[in-house]
Amino acid sequence: xxxxxxxxxxxxxxxxxxxKNNRFMFFSMFVWPYIMVGMIYALGTIYGDIExxxxxMGISNPALYLFASSVVAMSSLFxxxxxxxxxxxxxxxxxxxxxxxxxxxxxxxxxxxxxxDSLISPVITMLGIVPAVIYYEGIIGAAKTLLVLLxxxxxxxxxxxxxSLFASLLLVLKEESNILSSLSPFILLASGVFYPIExxxxxxxxxxxxxxxxxxxDASKLVSTYLLPEARPLLLIIYAIAILxxxxxxxxxxxxxxxxxxVKKVGAI
Amino acid sequence: xxxxxxxxxKLLASAINAERLVKRxxxxxxxxxxxxxxxxxxxLKEVSFDVRYGEIMGLLGPNxxxxxxxxxILSTLLIPDGGRAIVAGYDVLEEPEKVRENIGVTxxxxxxxxWKLTGRENLKYFGMLKGLKGKELDKRVNQLLKELGLxxxxxxxxxxxxxxLGMKARLALSRALLTDPPVVILDEPTLGxxxxxxxxxxxxxxDMAKTRGKGVxxxxxxxxxxxxxxxxxxxxxxGVIVAIGTVPELKRYVSGKVSIEVVAGGLDLxxxxxxxKLGFTRDEVVGTIDTEEGRLRVKILCSPGEEEDMIAExxxxxxxxxxxxxxxxxxxxxxxxxxxxxxxxxxxxxxGKLD
Numbered sequence: 001x002x003x004x005x006x007x008x009x010x011x012x013x014x015x016x017x018x019x020k021n022n023r024f025m026f027f028s029m030f031v032w033p034y035i036m037v038g039m040i041y042a043l044g045t046i047y048g049d050i051e052x053x054x055x056x057m058g059i060s061n062p063a064l065y066l067f068a069s070s071v072v073a074m075s076s077l078f079x080x081x082x083x084x085x086x087x088x089x090x091x092x093x094x095x096x097x098x099x100x101x102x103x104x105x106x107x108x109x110x111x112x113x114x115x116x117d118s119l120i121s122p123v124i125t126m127l128g129i130v131p132a133v134i135y136y137e138g139i140i141g142a143a144k145t146l147l148v149l150l151x152x153x154x155x156x157x158x159x160x161x162x163x164s165l166f167a168s169l170l171l172v173l174k175e176e177s178n179i180l181s182s183l184s185p186f187i188l189l190a191s192g193v194f195y196p197i198e199x200x201x202x203x204x205x206x207x208x209x210x211x212x213x214x215x216x217x218d219a220s221k222l223v224s225t226y227l228l229p230e231a232r233p234l235l236l237i238i239y240a241i242a243i244l245x246x247x248x249x250x251x252x253x254x255x256x257x258x259x260x261x262x263v264k265k266v267g268a269i
Numbered sequence: 270x271x272x273x274x275x276x277x278x279k280l281l282a283s284a285i286n287a288e289r290l291v292k293r294x295x296x297x298x299x300x301x302x303x304x305x306x307x308x309x310x311x312x313l314k315e316v317s318f319d320v321r322y323g324e325i326m327g328l329l330g331p332n333x334x335x336x337x338x339x340x341x342i343l344s345t346l347l348i349p350d351g352g353r354a355i356v357a358g359y360d361v362l363e364e365p366e367k368v369r370e371n372i373g374v375t376x377x378x379x380x381x382x383x384w385k386l387t388g389r390e391n392l393k394y395f396g397m398l399k400g401l402k403g404k405e406l407d408k409r410v411n412q413l414l415k416e417l418g419l420x421x422x423x424x425x426x427x428x429x430x431x432x433x434l435g436m437k438a439r440l441a442l443s444r445a446l447l448t449d450p451p452v453v454i455l456d457e458p459t460l461g462x463x464x465x466x467x468x469x470x471x472x473x474x475x476d477m478a479k480t481r482g483k484g485v486x487x488x489x490x491x492x493x494x495x496x497x498x499x500x501x502x503x504x505x506x507x508g509v510i511v512a513i514g515t516v517p518e519l520k521r522y523v524s525g526k527v528s529i530e531v532v533a534g535g536l537d538l539x540x541x542x543x544x545x546k547l548g549f550t551r552d553e554v555v556g557t558i559d560t561e562e563g564r565l566r567v568k569i570l571c572s573p574g575e576e577e578d579m580i581a582e583x584x585x586x587x588x589x590x591x592x593x594x595x596x597x598x599x600x601x602x603x604x605x606x607x608x609x610x611x612x613x614x615x616x617x618x619x620x621g622k623l624d
Contacts, residue, residue, distance in 0.1 A: 001366075017387075267347050
């Protein structure tokens, strides 16, 4: 009997095969984080120079923060795309019914299938950004970015549940691409990637409390500010990520189960 | 107790057992920007049939008859609103994972592959999803690529985006057979294929049922194919199984009748001809084809011994309508005649407007 590890293996195999067969796309992924750095920088300095940006964001090392937040932003986009976009892309390709025909429970497939890409993409982003980090910040900067990557992996737990909630919504609704394309910029804004949370409207500040990437961005700020980040605030962030991870994944399991029953009832697969 | 055992044995002996399956869809008709009208469409109305191991059962029906809905319910992709279905000995509602473990399914030969992956990679991916691993997986994939002729066509390591429809159909069937399942469900597996590819698929289907003892359910529009490969055929129309049996059994529906094919020209029929103007009744006409440019080809059923009178009558009617008869053939009834006769209400309604 197949289980979740088979789904993970299959998805990992297809991702590697896809990168192997699409080399230009693969190499372009190393460039994307630099485009993101440019975008974060451009949006951040729209009202002033780099000193003002540094002050506004509450950081002491803008270069390291830009690189680290770029890794976080790209990883968030990839996770949302890998998990929430999974149903969408496979429905378009016509592969969704055949994936669901696996003997594994559909809810498990939908959560696990996005995992390999969610792991591969941050690593590629990290590898892409490391040369610039070493150039500007040396080996210590690279080590700090690696720490951010570890926090990203931890932050992936709630992000998986969060994105799976949207995956269930995409399963049920028919205007999937509209939802997906509006989700990513919203996550980045509410995470404080572009602007500090404090200057966002109150409603967005409240929403940002439940957006998992917000805590990863907070951790990136801590890591890029101090040589050795203080343990207590970092631990608080890790606790917040763990709690959100539990809540979102439990919600996602229930939501996907319901969505699966609904689509199988109305014939949307 | 014995009765329960007997029922269990009976169900296990059937590869597929569908009992009074009901499915309703809710559709919404747009009545403006914000207004929508709810409409309930009954896709299946108490559909019952069974497929035995070692046989090919054909499910025939016009578009929208309920074939794909049936296939999806049996594959656990759709939940029925009523009835029960046992596939490979497992209930589709109670043990869907077990059902999926024991079936191979093809829904569409054109779609359903990762275009940027090769045929081999696609098969490996779907094999892993079914729980196949390592050498067992490699061996099975190589075996299927060879058996379905993809190795011979040098297509195994080509990207799927470069595949022809025939190659895709072969790959789709390979995917359905990855775990060598006892039950195979195929929705129009030869649709749009060239004759050699269609023949390869048919040969394999016969081999699957006859040599390997699998229960095979095939939906098709192709009457020639159904007549050629199916041990039994179920004809479904508007969500109802209207006939079920072997092809000779079904032909008895129109037995005792003679089929006359008439080709005429010079008629001003338009694209949606009203054949009642020519005096044909619904019982007489079993099909109309090729009505372009005033050309009419029509099949008429009549009782034996009445052929000559009927031919004379048809020539007279067509002549009176300003047309000219080009050819008249007396034919043995085919499965197509049976199909059209059984689904005639819909066919004639949409093409011939007969009352």
